[in-house]
Amino acid sequence: MEQASILVIGGAEDKVNQLEILQTFWQRAGGVDAQLGIIPAASGEPAMIGEIYQRLFENMGCKAVQVLDVREREQSEDPSWHNHLGEMTGIFLTGGDQLRLATLLADSALLTALRFYRERGTLTLAGTSAGAAAMGYHMIAGGGSGESPHPALVSMAGGLGFLPGVIVDQHFHNRNRVARLLSAVVMHPECLGVGVDEDTCAVFEADGQLQVVGRGTVMIVDAGEASYFCEPQPHSTLPISAHNLRVHLLRWGDRFDVQHRRVLPPLLHHCSA
Amino acid sequence: MEQASILVIGGAEDKVNQLEILQTFWQRAGGVDAQLGIIPAASGEPAMIGEIYQRLFENMGCKAVQVLDVREREQSEDPSWHNHLGEMTGIFLTGGDQLRLATLLADSALLTALRFYRERGTLTLAGTSAGAAAMGYHMIAGGGSGESPHPALVSMAGGLGFLPGVIVDQHFHNRNRVARLLSAVVMHPECLGVGVDEDTCAVFEADGQLQVVGRGTVMIVDAGEASYFCEPQPHSTLPISAHNLRVHLLRWGDRFDVQHRRVLPPLLHHCSA
Numbered sequence: 278m279e280q281a282s283i284l285v286i287g288g289a290e291d292k293v294n295q296l297e298i299l300q301t302f303w304q305r306a307g308g309v310d311a312q313l314g315i316i317p318a319a320s321g322e323p324a325m326i327g328e329i330y331q332r333l334f335e336n337m338g339c340k341a342v343q344v345l346d347v348r349e350r351e352q353s354e355d356p357s358w359h360n361h362l363g364e365m366t367g368i369f370l371t372g373g374d375q376l377r378l379a380t381l382l383a384d385s386a387l388l389t390a391l392r393f394y395r396e397r398g399t400l401t402l403a404g405t406s407a408g409a410a411a412m413g414y415h416m417i418a419g420g421g422s423g424e425s426p427h428p429a430l431v432s433m434a435g436g437l438g439f440l441p442g443v444i445v446d447q448h449f450h451n452r453n454r455v456a457r458l459l460s461a462v463v464m465h466p467e468c469l470g471v472g473v474d475e476d477t478c479a480v481f482e483a484d485g486q487l488q489v490v491g492r493g494t495v496m497i498v499d500a501g502e503a504s505y506f507c508e509p510q511p512h513s514t515l516p517i518s519a520h521n522l523r524v525h526l527l528r529w530g531d532r533f534d535v536q537h538r539r540v541l542p543p544l545l546h547h548c549s550a
Numbered sequence: 551m552e553q554a555s556i557l558v559i560g561g562a563e564d565k566v567n568q569l570e571i572l573q574t575f576w577q578r579a580g581g582v583d584a585q586l587g588i589i590p591a592a593s594g595e596p597a598m599i600g601e602i603y604q605r606l607f608e609n610m611g612c613k614a615v616q617v618l619d620v621r622e623r624e625q626s627e628d629p630s631w632h633n634h635l636g637e638m639t640g641i642f643l644t645g646g647d648q649l650r651l652a653t654l655l656a657d658s659a660l661l662t663a664l665r666f667y668r669e670r671g672t673l674t675l676a677g678t679s680a681g682a683a684a685m686g687y688h689m690i691a692g693g694g695s696g697e698s699p700h701p702a703l704v705s706m707a708g709g710l711g712f713l714p715g716v717i718v719d720q721h722f723h724n725r726n727r728v729a730r731l732l733s734a735v736v737m738h739p740e741c742l743g744v745g746v747d748e749d750t751c752a753v754f755e756a757d758g759q760l761q762v763v764g765r766g767t768v769m770i771v772d773a774g775e776a777s778y779f780c781e782p783q784p785h786s787t788l789p790i791s792a793h794n795l796r797v798h799l800l801r802w803g804d805r806f807d808v809q810h811r812r813v814l815p816p817l818l819h820h821c822s823a
Contacts, residue, residue: 423724423726424724424766425747425750425767426723426767426799450696450697450726450729451697452696453696453723453726455728463799477698492789493697493698494789494790504813506804506815506816515801516766516802517799517801518767518801519798519799520798520799521796521798521813522798522799523795524795524796524797525793525795526699526736526789526792527791528788528789528791529789531779540777540794543779
């Protein structure tokens with residue numbers, strides 16, 4: 278089951294010191310036996326960013342790392358991806374623009390193959406920044422910050438749908454994105470809001486548990502029991518009036534039951550600095 | 551009772567168009583019969599800021615506006631404030647530095663007189679920005695933004711204590727202050743966190759109700775039912791792990807029962823833009 282986890286990384290993950298998050302991905306993907314694929318499709322400089330991650334994983338000791346440099350729809354629609362991905366144990370989606378990533382991969386043979394091997398349980402998936410944002414079915418494509426929460430503050434689009442029940446935001450506290458995640462979640466209360474800080478990772482395990490790795494916090498916003506006197510209207514510029522939102526702040530080692538929307542006791546205590 | 555309200559303004563209140571918030575203060579303080587005092591003690595340019603507000607209120611039609619330009623402890627300790635404030639119906643605390651304001655007023659004859667007339671119910675109080683931050687007993691003196699919530703992110707000091715049960719933050723979503731208010735509230739869960747956006751006002755009525763006026767949102771953070779596996783430690787740089795925080799987003803017309811920590815139905819519906 279370990280192999281089936283999805284790593285949702287808030288961007289700016291450590292690439293020079295302990296590389297804790299990238300190491301976690303590599304281990305989850307099989308360690309020395311891992312066969313990794315890097316998809317830099319979100320990036321405006323896919324060759325450069327692809328090479329950066331390829332070297333990082335090779336320097337860790339990963340023997341098989343390939344960059345799947347998809348820049349056109351024709352490439353992602355190539356049916357031979359199915360066989361090609363059969364060997365892979367881990368796929369890493371880089372940062373960039375989540376809208377570019379979703380546009381290049383949506384309804385493609387590559388995405389179908391990724392889903393197939395995900396469901397077979399042989400493919401660990403990781404995404405950082407834009408790659409993290411695209412994990413949900415509802416994706417935050419962009420939005421403003423520094424304003425009061427309101428539906429027009431956030432623009433939504435279709436994501437890759439690997440985590441259908443969550444709306445991910447990233448660079449979370451770092452870029453003042455609480456208001457836009459709140460705005461997204463009150464419009465989709467069936468989804469759990471997951472705001473991931475930089476150099477922080479929410480590891481979604483196959484058993485429906487989320488565990489936090491890294492330096493910052495993961496904020497869970499649960500609007501499942503929220504109440505309204507006025508339902509928020511799509512694209513409205515009116516500030517949101519919403520009550521009884523439940524918020525959890527999670528840090529390294531904390532665990533959360535995504536399906537039942539409740540915090541789980543940590544496996545090990547880590548109360549001191 | 552109307553006269554006894556406290557207006558907590560998130561800063562940058564409209565001074566050129568409808569002046570809704572300043573008008574609300576003036577009306578609460580008695581309208582045409584109001585006798586207003588402006589305390590610019592928080593500001594580094596008290597003469598200028600005092601005059602700006604004096605003109606604003608005079609242009610509204612207020613006949614009696616004085617600037618109480620307290621710059622030294624000796625001034626605030628002058629016992630004659632007691633008689634002087636006896637005529638006043640409203641006191642406005644300007645923006646600036648809440649630490650300067652609290653240092654100048656703490657344990658002074660002026661503060662004692664303000665408390666006396668507040669308790670007598672004849673003095674409406676308003677504070678914007680730093681003047682709002684100082685309303686609580688626990689005051690956010692400063693803090694960082696763009697980081698994960700952690701106790702060391704926020705520095706606390708003693709406020710003026712007019713609203714002992716709340717911790718106020720201001721310029722709230724505008725300056726990315728959710729993390730620092732969360733950090734303050736988990737350290738003082740007996741206090742309600744009140745984050746007020748710019749050009750927005752939380753009107754604390756004498757009957758314990760809060761009502762929202764203005765353009766943005768007031769975020770209420772209630773840690774009264776929060777749970778922890780590790781109690782957050784003062785001055786810790788460890789990210790906060792805290793669960794089951796209750797959050798309410800309030801906008802114009804929304805009402806909140808501060809004592810019982812629950813949302814009240816609005817007096818009038820305002821669901822359309």
